[in-house]
Amino acid sequence: MKLKSIFIVSLILLVIGFIEFNTRGFHQNKCGQHMKRTKCAIPEISxxxxxxxxxxxxxxxxxxxxxxxxxxxxxxxxxxxxxxxxxxxxxxxxxxxxxxxxxxxxxxxxxxxxxxxxxxxxxxxxxxxxxxx
Known part of the structure; x- marks a missing residue:
């Protein structure tokens, strides 16, 4: 039971880390390439x-x-x-x-x-x- 709980918690943390990596510092540009936001021009809508x-x-x-x-x-x-x-x-x-x-x-x-x-x-x-x- 304890091993199963550790596995589930590890899996949840892995999924959360993957989601954070893809949504926080990176995004897809027009060509579908992943780029860091600091190196990619993001259109202004202000x-x-x-x-x-x-x-x-x-x-x-x-x-x-x-x-x-x-x-x-x-x-x-x-x-x-x-x-x-x-x-x-x-x-x-x-x-x-x-x-x-x-x-x-x-x-x-x-x-x-x-x-x-x-x-x-x-x-x-x-x-x-x-x-x-």
């Missing part, structure tokens, strides 16, 4: 992120809107840091700033890449664009 998306959306040109894959111009918003090496900034003073990166999927993604708009996280001004080939 009110600030929504505001940044609205501002970025208003900054899109009519030509860019025609190139989007979706008609509602829905962008993927991530909070990150911008670098002048990966973006065309309106001023180099923004290099290293915390920003909202709003990414729009395009029809010419393979050729030119996605449209990326950087919105400053403090002032909510558009401070740059992603570099498209």
């Amino acid at each position: 009110p600030e992120a929504v505001k940044a998306e609205i501002i970025a959306n208003a900054d899109l040109t009519s030509h860019e809107r025609k190139d989007l894959t979706n008609d509602d111009a829905k962008g993927n918003v991530l909070k990150t840091f911008v670098s002048k090496d990966t973006a065309r900034l309106v001023n180099d003073q923004y290099d290293g700033n915390e920003v909202f990166k709003v990414t729009y999927s395009t029809k010419n993604e393979e050729i030119l890449g996605d449209i990326v708009v950087y919105v400053d996280a403090e002032t909510f001004k558009v401070i740059g664009r992603g570099i498209r080939e």
Whole structure:
């Protein structure tokens, strides 16, 4: 009886540990790969992120809107840091700033890449664009 109780408790602890491992520090990305949350960009859904998306959306040109894959111009918003090496900034003073990166999927993604708009996280001004080939 005692051996059976130890086995059941061990099994329960093993199951709880497995569940914690899969839900706490790891998650599946779009491709089904497990990634640590600290190394994976998790989309922002905060009110600030929504505001940044609205501002970025208003900054899109009519030509860019025609190139989007979706008609509602829905962008993927991530909070990150911008670098002048990966973006065309309106001023180099923004290099290293915390920003909202709003990414729009395009029809010419393979050729030119996605449209990326950087919105400053403090002032909510558009401070740059992603570099498209």
